[in-house]
Structure formats: structure tokens, C-alpha cells
């Protein structure tokens with residue numbers, strides 16, 4: 001089975017992306033798609049992109065209408081695999097473990113994946129900025145650094161997220177916390193996560209109200 005990993009930013013026309021997969025469904029089949037946005041923290045990647053009137057939001061709006069119409073008409077065949085995969089990505093409703101206390105949330109253990117820079121430093125992943133290498137190609141992983149990162153991460157979430165209503169849905173991870181060779185809680189990233197989750201829940205429950213049976217069949221969410 002083919003697995004596509006689609007990365008997008010604010011200038012991506014998601015309608016065109018979905019259209020591309022729909023047009024080539026027979027060639028690609030069987031296949032899966034995962035979507036992920038270019039990480040927004042610790043980077044100047046978005047400096048020249050329009051945050052408000054972005055192409056991405058407009059195309060998401062049109063796709064949402066398409067999904068909503070399919071639910072209204074009870075036409076499952078109008079929800080293609082590409083569209084279904086997009087909505088499965090957008091609604092993080094699987095029942096995740098609350099990540100305060102002794103639990104280590106459902107994020108990666110640094111070193112289970114890696115990104116390597118041209119200067120041969122190893123980083124947790126491609127979404128993490130280059131302020132905190134966890135090893136080098138020459139010497140391999142630095143286990144002390146990895147242990148220290150995990151300890152700091154657990155402390156940070158215990159101190160900041162213990163009473164949060166959406167901690168089971170929040171995807172905050174190292175990618176939003178690495179700063180100046182250390183790990184810090186980013187209030188901006190937290191507020192952004194809260195806002196995104198609020199919007200996501202509003203749109204998801206609107207779809208459920210429209211056609212609960214079909215949404216559950218298509219997206220198979222474990223609703224909390």
C-alpha cells in the first residue's frame with residue numbers, strides 16, 4: 001500500500017490537493033494519506049505568508065461545505081478517500097491519555113525518529129528547530145540529553161497543563177517547546193492549540209449534528 005505524507009502551509013490550495021488524489025485514485029489505490037502543516041513555532045517560515053486571508057483557510061472552507069453537503073444528502077460516495085483522510089487528520093478525537101502525572105503522553109520518545117542537519121547534528125524530528133541537537137552522526141544519540149529532555153517535558157506539562165480541559169486532545173510536543181537550547185512552555189503555542197481545538201470541536205460537532213451515523217461510519221472517531 002502506498003503511503004503519502006502531504007505537507008501544507010498557508011498558501012496551499014487544499015482543494016487542488018484533494019482534486020489531485022481524486023483524479024488519480026485508480027492509479028494510487030490502495031493508498032493512505034497523512035496531512036501535516038509546516039510547523040509554525042521556532043521558524044520564520046511564515047513571515048511572508050498572509051495569516052488572515054490565506055488560501056489554505058479558503059480552500060478548507062470549500063471542502064468543509066462539500067463534506068457538509070455530502071452528509072446532508074446522505075451520500076457517502078461523495079466523500080473520497082482524500083477528503084476522508086483530511087477530516088480524520090483534523091479531528092483529533094481519539095481518546096488519548098491525559099498527560100499529566102506519571103504518564104508520558106502519546107508523543108515520541110526522542111530518538112525514536114530523527115532528522116539530520118547538513119552539519120551532521122541529529123534532531124528529534126524535522127518539526128523541531130535546531131536549538132537542541134540530541135546527538136551527532138559521528139557519536140550517535142546522546143542519552144543524557146534525551147533523558148534530560150524527557151524529564152523537562154514531564155515537569156513542564158505537570159506544571160502547566162494539570163487543570164487543562166483539553167489536555168487529552170492537545171498535541172503539544174517538543175516541536176513547540178524547544179527554545180534556546182532548552183525546553184520552555186510556550187504560552188503562545190498553548191493559546192494557539194486551545195483555539196485550534198475549539199474550532200475543530202465546533203466544526204466536528206456541527207457535522208455530527210447533521211448526520212451522526214455517516215460521520216461515525218466514515219471517520220470512526222472515538223468520541224469523548
Ligand code: SF4
Pocket residue numbers: 107108109113124125126127128173174175
Ligand atoms: S517532536 Fe513532536 S512532531 Fe516531532 S516526532 Fe515527536 S511528537 Fe512528532
Ligand code: SF4
Pocket residue numbers: 160161164165166167168170171172189190191193194
Ligand atoms: S492546551 Fe495548553 S494547557 Fe492545555 S494541554 Fe495543551 S499546552 Fe497544556
